[in-house]
Amino acid sequence: MPRAVRSLTAAGIAGVVLAGAALAPSSPASAWGRPSFSDRTSPAEARRVDRVPTPQLDWYACYDYAECATVQLPLDYDRPNGATTEVAVLRVKARDQKHKIGSLFLNPGGPGGSGTDIALAAPYFLGDDLLDRFDIVGVDPRGVAASQNVKCFPSVKDQTRAYAGLNVAFPWTKAEERAYVTASETVGRACSTTGKPLTGAASTAEVARDMDVLRRAVGDKKLTYLGFSYGTALGQYYANMFPDRFRALVVDGVLNPNSWVGRGKARDQLQETRLRSADGAYKALHEILVRCAKAGAEKCSLASAGDPVQVYETVAQRLRKKPAVIDDPDFGQFTVSYADFVGATLGSLYDPSGWMNVVDLTEQLLVLTDPTAATAARAQARTALAQRAAKARQQRGYDFPYDNGLETFLTVDCTDAYHPRKAADWPALVAQEDKRAPYFGRAWAWGTAPCARNTWTVRDEDAWTGPFDRRTAAPVLVVGNYWDPATNYQGAVGSAKLLPNSRLLSSDSWGHTAYGTSDCVTGAVDTYLLTGTPPAKGTVCKGDSQPFVDDPGMPGKPADARASATKSDLARAGRPARGEPKRLPPVVAPLPVVGTLTVR
Secondary structure, X not given: OOOOOOOHHHOOHHHOOOOOOOOOOXXXXXXXXXXXXXOOOOHHHHHHHHOOOOOOOOOEEEOOOEEEEEEEEEOOOOOOOOOEEEEEXXXXXXXXXXXXXXXXXXXOEOOOOOHHHHHHHHXXXXXXXXXXXXXXXXXXXXEOOOOOEOOOOOOHHHHHHHHHHHOOOOOOOHHHHHHHHHHHHHHHHHHHXXXXXXXXOOOHHHHHHHHHHHHHHOOOOOEEEEEEOOHHHHHHHHHHHOOOOEEEEEEEOOOOHHHHHOOHHHHHXXXXXXXXXXXXXXXXXXXXXXXXXXHOOOOOHHHHHOOHHHHHHHHHHHHHHOOEEEEEOOOEEEEEOHHHHHHHHHHHOOOOOHHHHHHHHHHHHHHHOOOOOOHHHHHHHHHHHHHHHHHHHHHOOOOOOOOOHHHHHHHHHHHHOOOOOOHHHHHHHHHHHHHHOOOHHHHHHHHHHHHOOOOOOOOOOOOOOOOOOOXXXXXXXXXXXXXXXXXXXXXXXXXXHHOOOEEEEEXXXXXXXXXXXXXXXXXXXXXXXXXXXXXXXXXXXXXXXXXXXXXXXXXXXXXXXEOOOOHHHHHHHOOOOOOOOOOEOOOEOOOOOOOOOOOO
């Protein structure tokens, strides 16, 4: 059944304390209890942004129910009258303009996710009380989507040739590793030359500065912000660069900023060694397989084949030795490699009901990699896998027009953070990650190979590397999900410890990020954004979807699907009315996950 609409009326579930949560736009500092002191925006940062004149946003109607604008912002905030870059902004106006609190800025993650996409999708996943009281604002970060684009190659042809070695979920064979290293070096050099000047002026700090200028442009004295996945890094950068300039700030699916950047001895480590995304993914997979065994074959059919933990490893071992080549009369021939299996598993773990997909995929490949399996069982598994692969092929495109998704991710990550010196060191380093976090160590660690410092040489002299422990004037709400496969729960714990004036909201839920997975989380976040009142200390919510508790035959509840982020589709559908069922936010992972079977 569709999940009930989430609003403040349901926010008291599971111990969420509203503490007199009136809907008036009260000051978060007064609701929280103003700290004895707070840090202030440094004179250097204040000078950078405050001397930029407040942009006049020339809004025009777009995408049926939104308004769009573009603005020219300084390419370098140290030269406010110099070169500029165009930044795109979209807003969905508050339903109740008379009682509007202000604007709520959203970011879906990435880096490279489109803020204008998630803002247009907001009526499908945000609580109705937020939609009533806030203009929802999305900004495409510089270099991304509708903003002036980062472009590291002069043509699609050059890009396609350079990317050739990267078109695997992750490299597994020695030949694939050599090709991946060569391609990574090529991409790193291209973004450090052809990609300039934007690749040297699009760090997270620059986007935080843009957001502060745009906060003024929409008429808000202080920022209200909700960021998912990598958007939590952007939120924490803003909180530490402008600690007295926001009224409410939520980060959900949290990257620890110190781990993201890497300082001191950690600067020579893989970023994955610091972030431990793979640990979160392995923890989630292992827990699903253990619960499958406990549930038994009646609720988890994989248990009928033996210990699910060992069954998964059996499939992995078979595919490591030899990829499965599958001929299907309707879909043709396709190959499933070990990396495809792991990549598809990781993609499934992003969704609250993804455990069903993990079970199905493992069962199908167990049959197809067993030459003694019954003919009927092989035919059924082959058809299911072929359909999955066909969907993945439809979603992937590498030709026209120029797709800069990987380049926007790298532009931010390679410039924000420190990475090992040579791409040739990645094979040995990622092997160590796999030892610590089986299956997923390589999957997460290979994505940053183009960031090797010898080949990615462009830098942003105004990038922010900390500190990330400022005492903010208003509280920061840090939301962490126990079973998140992309942003390890420990990232939320660590970030909450860093920020003196923060509150950790934990969720025993599945998938990537927690908003929308239960009335408890959604109500707590909505209440805080509306009133400044955070949930009670120590609050732990529980996700609605739990492995092998729901009917495994169900294809997934409607609310467990993510809201579409395709603007044309959303415009055709029109803005949903108040009270319609909600979906999950269209978040973007902090590293790319690809593979012939990865369907999300």
